[in-house]
Amino acid sequence: MKEKSPLSLVTRIGRSLGGGTMGTLTLLLVSLWVVFALVIGERFFSVNTLQSMAFQMPELGILSLAMMLALLSGGLNLSIIATANLTGLTIAFVLTRTVPGSEGMAWVGWQLLAIAAGFGVAGLIGLVNGYVIAYLGVSPILATLGTMTLCKGIAIGLTRGNVISGFPDPIIFIGNGTIFGVPFALVVFALCAVPVAILLNATPFGAKVYMIGSNEKATRYSGVDTRAVLLRLYVYSSLLAGVAALVMMARFNSANAAYGESYLLVTILAAVLGGVDPFGGFGKVGGLILALVILQMISSAFNLLNLSQFLTLAIWGGILIAVAAVPHLRALLRR
Amino acid sequence: MPDSLKAPSVKAALARFRRSHEFWLLAVILVLCAGLGAANPQFLTMQNLFDLLTSYAFVGILALGLLVVLIAGGIDISFTATASVAQYVALVIANAYGANWFSLFAMAIGTGVALGAVNALFVQKLRIPSIIVSVATLNIFYGLLIFVTGGKYIYSLPDWFATGIFWFEFDWGPTSSYGVNLQILILGIGFLVTWLLLNRTNIGRQVYAMGGNPDAAQRLGFHTFRLNMLVYCYMGAMAGAASLVQAQLAQSVAPTVLVGKELDVVAAVVLGGASLAGGVGTVLGTFLGLALLAVLQNGLILLGVSSYWSPLFVGLVILISVSVTAWSQRERRARRVRA
Incomplete structure (x- = not known):
């Protein structure tokens, strides 16, 4: 018993950090930071670099949160980008119709109405996803593949592939403004990540999501209304995509049916890198944030080194394989 | 199911076919074809049939490779990147x-095949789930390709390649003549080889068994490593063949246009009834899934609907089809429980 206790302590600490992935990711983050600091030098620590990193991360971050929710339940949400674009277009459409004045209550109210309309659309898509997955029993990858194509179809059909642009200042501030030097988009990301973390780790709903991800049938037989939980989960996932839409359209000052399509598989990459089990049941918001910082740091560093963004993509893929292989390699070493 | 449950009589076989996913798919396609044929006489012409086969050959060949991977219980979405690399390598060397x-x-x-083997090695040797591996390798293959080539298109292709082939030429009416072009030839060979592999070989039987229950297959003494290697290499081979078909059709090598189309291929295969859980799927189903998408998109254009709206209808068809399938499966299960 005596010689066992230090080991169990280590495993316990490891578990509380997210089952070893957090340790691996922290190690990776620190070593990458040291390497980039040595190679790039001072420029890597400049305010500009840090700020541009903080501007770029939130979009992918919020979308990854949306993907993570679905992944935790053992599902997948391929429709997040299409949802975001349709939401963005809805907000943009309302905003650019009739803006009453350029300040005052009506002006603010109209903007809030536009955003509300966008979230209404996002919520509706979430309801369709949730209903088809939870109540009709369609596999999530197929259901969301369908809604993805459908949403994209509506967006392309209505806009004919054109861009809607020209938004009032408060909207643009969401994507480009700073508060005490901190990009507002990063604040929005924090305002998403913290509630999601609390929802997952400190509420019965979160516990049910993890249980469904581990074993849906057992969860249902233990008296949980798994269908209601899944429905809610996909609505939340859609709403997060809606927040991402707001940040994205504000940053580009425009909305389009095809923005950010290359993000779709990258959100899976980020979530899985952050320790989210692609078959559900395991994963923490903290791990996802670490993964996002790692991905963003590589991207920014390569940018400073004038290396191609496509090389960044390749390195991201390589890191995903390396991190995913760690548990198996560790088991091999132990043997 | 392949012919493992072959019924003693044609009648029983027909009765079983009538309950199958493929039957409903076929019925929907026939209704669609009849309606479209009545609405626009151009739809049911030889010209349109050959055009459809030619333009959907790329997706179709990839769908056949993906079908085999899905039956084996895995998934691969890196095939568009594999195809981009294969296309570039082959035609640069040829030039x-x-x-x-x-x-x-x-x-x-x-x-x-080489890139497929990389996928198989990661899946089998490092024990990483295939969805993670293929998301990663999609980025690795594609990122490195564009990094090395700078994403430059190649417009000058060897003359014989640009000309293509035109076999078994025959005339139909006074003005039109038809023949088998490269796209249709490779698509046909792809269907034949995949059907033979899955239905007429021992290996095909083992692929179904492994996808249905990997643990049982391993305990029965199947070489799951070799089988997986074969499956992912087959997907890679199909991606290689499809890439040339696409390059010949587009008359150029475009390294950046193929990646992003992987979900179109997934849609065709799962519409055809293949399960993402493994062990289920047929070549006929895949053909019908592909045909449904092709007829739908082509029909909308012939009806004068702007092509901007076509994803909307495709999305609706996918959503309705998978919902009806899931619903009818649940009904059948419920009936069995009651009985």
Whole structure:
């Protein structure tokens, strides 16, 4: 018993950090930071670099949160980008119709109405996803593949592939403004990540999501209304995509049916890198944030080194394989 | 199911077919074709049929490779990147050193097989789930390709390749003549080989068994490593062949246009009834899934609907089809429980 206790302590600490992935990711983050600091030098620590990193991360971050929710339940949400674009277009459409004045209550109210309309659309898509997955029993990858194509179809059909642009200042501030030097988009990301973390780790709903991800049938037989939980989960996932839409359209000052399509598989990459089990049941918001910082740091560093963004993509893929292989390699070493 | 449950009589076989996913798919396609044929006489012409086969050959060949991977219980979405690499490698070498049809296809398929083997090694040796591996390798293959080539298009192709082939030419009416072009030829060979592999070989039987229950397959003594290797290499080979078909059709090598189309292929295969859980799927189903998408998109254009709206209808069809399938499966299960 005596010689066992230090080991169990280590495993316990490891578990509380997210089952070893957090340790691996922290190690990776620190070593990458040291390497980039040595190679790039001072420029890597400049305010500009840090700020541009903080501007770029939130979009992918919020979308990854949306993907993570679905992944935790053992599902997948391929429709997040299409949802975001349709939401963005809805907000943009309302905003650019009739803006009453350029300040005052009506002006603010109209903007809030536009955003509300966008979230209404996002919520509706979430309801369709949730209903088809939870109540009709369609596999999530197929259901969301369908809604993805459908949403994209509506967006392309209505806009004919054109861009809607020209938004009032408060909207643009969401994507480009700073508060005490901190990009507002990063604040929005924090305002998403913290509630999601609390929802997952400190509420019965979160516990049910993890249980469904581990074993849906057992969860249902233990008296949980798994269908209601899944429905809610996909609505939340859609709403997060809606927040991402707001940040994205504000940053580009425009909305389009095809923005950010290359993000779709990258959100899976980020979530899985952050320790989210692609078959559900395991994963923490903290791990996802670490993964996002790692991905963003590589991207920014390569940018400073004038290396191609496509090389960044390749390195991201390589890191995903390396991190995913760690548990198996560790088991091999132990043997 | 392949012929493992072959019924003693044709009648029983027909009765079983009538309950199958493929039957409903076929019925929907026939209704769609009849309606479209009545609405626009151009739809049911030889010209349109050949055009459809030619333009959907790329997706179709990839769908066949993906079908085999899905049946084996895995998934691969890196095939568009594999195809981009194979296309580039084969045609750059052909331009530099010369090649013929045989060596060109050997190079493209060889590149595809090599990249497929990389996927299989990661899945099998490092025990990483195939969805993670293929998301990662999609980025690795594609990122490195664009990094090395700078994403430059190639417009000058060997003359014999640009000309293509036109076999079994025959005349139909006074003005039109038809023949088998490269796209249709490779698509046909792809269907034949995949059907033979899955239904007429021992290996095909083992692939179904492994996808249905990997643990049982391993305990029965199947070489799951070799089987998986074969499956992912087959997907790679199909991606290699499809890439040349696409390059010949587009008359150029475009490294950036293929990636992003992987979900179109997934849609065709799962519409055809293949399960993402493994062990289920047929070549006929895949053909019908592909045909449904092709007829739908082509029909909308012939009806004068702007092509901007076509994803909307495709999305609706996918959503309705998977919902109805899931619903009818649940009904059947419920009936069995009651009985």
